[in-house]
Amino acid sequence: MCPVPCNQASSAFCITALWRLVVCSFPALERLAGGIKGSLPGLASQIWRCISAGDGRVLDGASSALADTRARRQQNLGELRSTIEEWARSMHRLGAAERAQVVVRRDRLCVALKAGRQSDLPKGSVTLATSSTGATFYMDPAPTVPLNNAEAVLAAQEREEVARILAHLSAAVADNAARIWQVLDAVTALDICSARGRHAVWCGGVRLRFLLPEVAAQNGSVQVLQPPPRAVDFTVPAGVRVVTVTGPNTGGKTASLKALGLAALMPKAGLFLPLEPTPGKGPPTPFDAPAVAWFDMVLADVGDGQSLQQSLSTFSGHIRRVRAILAALTRRSLVLLDEAGSGTDPAEGAALASALLAALADRAALTLATTHHASLKDLAANDSRFCNAGVEFDLASLRPTYRLIWGSVGASNALAVAEGLGFxxxxxxxxxxxxxxxxxxxxxxxxxxxxxxxxxxxxxxxxxxxxxxxxxxxxxxxxxxxxxxxxxxxxxxxxxxxxx
Structure with missing residues (x-):
């Protein structure tokens, strides 16, 4: 929103107001927006003098020739309309026309006459067109012919003058293209900073620290839909490479995956995360700010990958995306897999998912995989790189609490969920x-x-x-x-x- 009232809401005025009221108060922003200073005020004022901010129309004051042409055209058009309307009423009274109507044919104002009544108009009238049935003739009465001719000439002169003005302004913009790009980059940087700040205020976000090996985002919540958000704790023990997330359908497993993915990406974009303060400590300071891991990529297979256009079933869609993930990941990547091993025979799907998670434990920084396969839940008992986390589910209300219980295995509760959904x-x-x-x-x-x-x-x-x-x-x-x-x-x- 523009910080000052502007009649035209011109960017030149808004940039000047932003510079004076905000940017100059913060040295970091002033350095970031250095390209705005002296941002071509002469060119900006010339454009706004010629172009309407509301609809982009070339204004009458853009040139004296344009103002004169439009004034003469307006006068001629008024005379033309009054004359042609009088002829339309006259022809209707004589019964030569179905109604007293003025129409446009071949860019000229004319009247519609019944076939055979053309002679009711004075000599020198011009037939412009006929209807598809031949029952109606569109006629330019002789007294309006010179007025229609003048309208055509003046309209052409106006178009030529508008094209000349736009060409002149375009040449001026082209001459200053490099400077305009600098201003645009600076304004974009300021706009992004403003959006980040407004988002942080909206969600109560705090700045985070980056860690390399561990993930520790206490009470993190990501507002994807409507508030209030639900907090999710992500505290992955050191050395753990794969977390299997279990629990019922509609229990919040996929939401937890998406929350972690956003929590990993948002700080890299300079966004603050909405984290609840640690009980008894108040809001975190920059010295004890929560920490998240730095991942070079976030690779996800979330949702149904079937496609009729590409002849992909649910299982083949998952396989195709996982294949792309394996080809792209590095030792610093975060991998998110929703319903690993689903869409095929349960035994073979579980075996494939088990082998996939073992490979990801060697090749990725961290993998979170949701699953209903019991064999995947047992991986943590045999390999310290694996860890279980169950989503908490309120059986009384049949609603997820969006809490992750680390080290536990969540029950699927398929029948209870089906019953709660009105099955x-x-x-x-x-x-x-x-x-x-x-x-x-x-x-x-x-x-x-x-x-x-x-x-x-x-x-x-x-x-x-x-x-x-x-x-x-x-x-x-x-x-x-x-x-x-x-x-x-x-x-x-x-x-x-x-x-x-």
Whole structure:
């Protein structure tokens, strides 16, 4: 917004006001905007004297010849209109015309007459055109012929004078092109600084420090849509190269990936990040400002990559983008993968994703990958370069909290989410039965062969529970089994309780 009221809102006036009110108060801005000083005031005033700021029309005062031509044309046009309108009314009264209407044909004002009534006009009238049916003739009455001729001449003279003025101004701009580019660069730099500052005020942003190996952005939030924002903590332990983010659909996994990507890119563009102050410390100072890692590139495979035009399925779209990521990344790159290994057979997809994450652990600075594959969640147990993070999900409201719980594994909660989104309750109930039966088969298959007497009967001495979203559900009941420790976690969390 212009800092001072301007009738024409001309850039010359706005630049001068900006220089006086703002730039000169800050030495750094004054150095940055050095190209504005003495920014061709003569050329600017000449342009604004000739060109209307509102619609870009060449003004009458651009030259005396243009002003004279337009004045004579206006006078002639007024006389022409009044005369042709009187002829149109006269022809309508005589029944020679359907209505008292003035039309334009071949850039001349004329009247529309019925076929065969041309003789109602005086001698010397000119037929300009006929309708497609031949029922209407468009006539220039003899008294208006010289007025129409004068309009054509004056219009041509006006066009020629406007072209001459624009050519003169264009030549003046071309003569000062180098200087104009300097002014444009300086104004652009100031505009960018202003936008950064206004964004920082809007989002409550703070300046960050850059670190090379670690990521530590406490309580970072990125306002992508409408406020208020939700804070997300990113504190990746030293030495960790791959973080697998797990949790339910609609739980905020992809939002966390996007938040980190923006948090890595925004400081490189000179933007402040909206970070909440550390409790008890107040707003951070430049000496204890939060830190983010410096990445040379942020490479992302987020969203569905299918394309009908390119004959790409969801899986092939992901593969194509990941292939490009592998070709471009360096040891200083951040890689973001959404739903790694999805869109194909779960077993093969999990295997491919596992191998991909292992390769990225060697070749990228940091990789964040969202997944529902259980095998990817187990990578952290065998390799210190891997770390798990689960998104917190409020089961009561079925809404994400956008909190990352580092070191934890988030449950998918697919049935709870489907139920919360209004899915058919009968279908959800049947799905729960199928799911429990499927999990029972997993547990049974994990037991030794001589424990095959385990069943789903309710007469029991022990009970196997499955923890689903923190809530225990009875999975199996049967006789005691000395090999109950062989019931492995696999894709579930199973606890064996012996009553009494």
């Amino acid at each position: 058919d309750p009968l279908v959800v109930a049947e799905a729960r039965k199928v799911c429990l039966h499927f999990l029972a088969c997993i547990v049974l298959s994990a037991c030794p062969a001589h424990c095959s007497h385990l069943c789903l009967g309710r007469a029991s001495s022990y009970t196997v529970y499955v923890l689903s979203a923190g809530v225990p559900h009875i999975l199996l009941e049967g006789q005691p089994c000395e090999h109950q420790s062989r019931i492995t976690q696999l894709d579930i969390r199973a606890l064996v309780y012996f009553p009494g």
